[in-house]
Amino acid sequence: MTDKQKNSALVAGFVLLLLISYFFSIEKTIDLKHRAKELNQETELLKNANQRIFNLQQENKYLDSILQVKEISIENSFQQTLLQKLNSFQKEVPITIMAFNEPHIIEQDNTILKTYSLEIKGDFQSLLLLLNAFEKQQLGKMTSVTFEKKKNYRKNREELIGEFFIQKRTQKE
Numbered sequence: 001m002t003d004k005q006k007n008s009a010l011v012a013g014f015v016l017l018l019l020i021s022y023f024f025s026i027e028k029t030i031d032l033k034h035r036a037k038e039l040n041q042e043t044e045l046l047k048n049a050n051q052r053i054f055n056l057q058q059e060n061k062y063l064d065s066i067l068q069v070k071e072i073s074i075e076n077s078f079q080q081t082l083l084q085k086l087n088s089f090q091k092e093v094p095i096t097i098m099a100f101n102e103p104h105i106i107e108q109d110n111t112i113l114k115t116y117s118l119e120i121k122g123d124f125q126s127l128l129l130l131l132n133a134f135e136k137q138q139l140g141k142m143t144s145v146t147f148e149k150k151k152n153y154r155k156n157r158e159e160l161i162g163e164f165f166i167q168k169r170t171q172k173e
Contacts, residue, residue: 078168079103082116082139086130093129095122098161103168110172115143118164127162140168 001009079100086097099119106113120127127147134142144165152159 078114078140079116082118082166085133085137085139086118086120089130089133093122093126095120095126095130097121107172112170112172114168114170116140116166116168118166119161120164121159121161124160127160130162131164134164134166140166143167 083100086100089095090097097118098121099117101117101119103114103116106115120130122130124147131142131145142164144163146163148161148163149158150161151157
């Protein structure tokens with residue numbers, strides 16, 4: 001065997017030894033190092049878990065207080081909440097609920113769009129106050145309001161009727 005062949009065999013053996021040592025020890029060491037890093041990150045998250053739970057509970061209390069101020073209940077449906085708001089407003093301002101129709105429902109992708117139509121009788125100022133109250137409370141999107149003067153033949157006088165369209169967008173469950 002010549003020196004050139006011995007050197008080639010030595011280099012090939014060295015490369016083979018490097019590959020074997022990589023697959024049997026170095027690769028496992030690198031994997032364990034990555035796993036140890038992940039576990040350290042998880043322990044850091046767990047250290048802060050109690051603080052995060054406390055912060056989320058405080059945020060939940062804050063959001064519940066906002067819902068109480070706006071008199072919105074989570075258990076009630078949107079229709080019930082809307083009707084409660086109308087009834088409480090009716091005690092303050094002289095209006096009459098003529099029609100509270102079933103919602104028109106459109107489903108697209110992951111969203112459900114419900115459009116509620118209400119017909120309310122009252123004077124112009126009362127109907128504008130109601131419109132303002134709906135917009136302030138942000139129960140839904142006020143898409144359309146129309147005012148129509150109709151003749152009441154029984155009482156022989158004209159009445160103003162406002163038709164309100166309110167849209168509520170929700171996600172499918």
